[in-house]
Amino acid sequence: MKKRIIFLSQLFDPEYSIKGLALCKHLNNLGYEVEVVTTFPSYPKGKVFDGYRSRLKNTDCEGAIKVTRLWSYITGSKGKLSRALNYFSFFITSLSYLLFCKKADVIYAYHPQITTGVSASFIKRIRRTPFISDIQDLWPESLIAEGASAGSKASRVIRRMVNFSLKNASKVVVLSNGFKTYLVEQGTPEDKISVIYNWCPEERRYLEMTLKSSSQHDGEPKVFLYTGNHGPLQSLESVIKAFASVPKELAKFVLVGQGAEKSQLKALAAELNIENVIFKDFVAPDMLVGLVRDADVMVCHLKNDPLFDITIPSKVQAYLCSGKPILIATGREANELVRRAKAGLSAEPENAESIASAIRRFAEMSDNELYQMGRSGQEFYQSELRQSSGFKSVTRVIEECL
The missing domain is CATH 3.40.50.2000 (Glycogen Phosphorylase B;)
Structure with missing residues (x-):
């Protein structure tokens, strides 16, 4: 029986994403059953792409790859509240779907947004599904770099979410040696982390x-x-x-x-x-x-x-x-x-x-x-x-x- 992988990401083709359809096709060619769980494409304009319509759920196929798109709050506003609602809404819909869909052997949680790792953490605890957290941005450090206070309530909540995700992840993938060193200093076991440089999708x-x-x-x-x-x-x-x-x-x-x-x-x-x-x-x-x-x-x-x-x-x-x-x-x-x-x-x-x-x-x-x-x-x-x-x-x- 084929091993089943769920690729969980809020960004996915036709949006620009380093790890997307090409990677999923590669895994499928190796003999894995691959399902993508994502939302409707809208980045960077904050508007659903032509040819797509936002709804609660839509399933289609890219060759042998099943692509399940779930509703999330999409807006052109660049405000912090709008961004938080966008992330949180996908967390709710993805978690709900992952609780009841066909069980995976592993979840690959692609992590430009922090909520994918949190969703996967709950699924690991409830359904005993191991997951890999692929970290593309450090949170809340990115928000702090934008000007947020390190001691703010939002930063503290995000820190707890990240720590929860890192604790539960079976493996962690990072894009630089510096990321690895930083996470080890923050308490993540070194042997849990793999450095994989990003590549060019084009x-x-x-x-x-x-x-x-x-x-x-x-x-x-x-x-x-x-x-x-x-x-x-x-x-x-x-x-x-x-x-x-x-x-x-x-x-x-x-x-x-x-x-x-x-x-x-x-x-x-x-x-x-x-x-x-x-x-x-x-x-x-x-x-x-x-x-x-x-x-x-x-x-x-x-x-x-x-x-x-x-x-x-x-x-x-x-x-x-x-x-x-x-x-x-x-x-x-x-x-x-x-x-x-x-x-x-x-x-x-x-x-x-x-x-x-x-x-x-x-x-x-x-x-x-x-x-x-x-x-x-x-x-x-x-x-x-x-x-x-x-x-x-x-x-x-x-x-x-x-």
């Missing part, structure tokens, strides 16, 4: 993309591209201020995506009368490839906070895979990954002068220098971070729980 498209290798600018400015969330943790104000000090003839900055601070960033660019900063709305991952192909340098920036010394933003793997050089202004571990790959230049986060200096250095490079730097990053990705390697690591952790 790997095939990026590896097949034609890279620039000769002079193609004809006097045009170098194009710097940022993709992803425009929120408080990305703190992109410093990057915009840096471009304000760089002549528009040298470089332009294109930002693609949505986020709570996008309107403020647009207002800042207007206030500074910057002509070399361009905002674009969210585009689907498969449409993003063209923008990446036409860019010269990819930009990764995070708030200057101790939390980000131990995290690796998922866009770093995507940027390495794309074969584009990277301007990275984050914490220690992500910087170190790019340094090892010889794939870019680093700057101090939230330091406009340091970022501007890196922009000028990139702008002075020849197209061939940029190409070689990007190519080095792509070769590093292929040797160290490929999706196939990540799949094998995840599979090994699952097998340890069966």
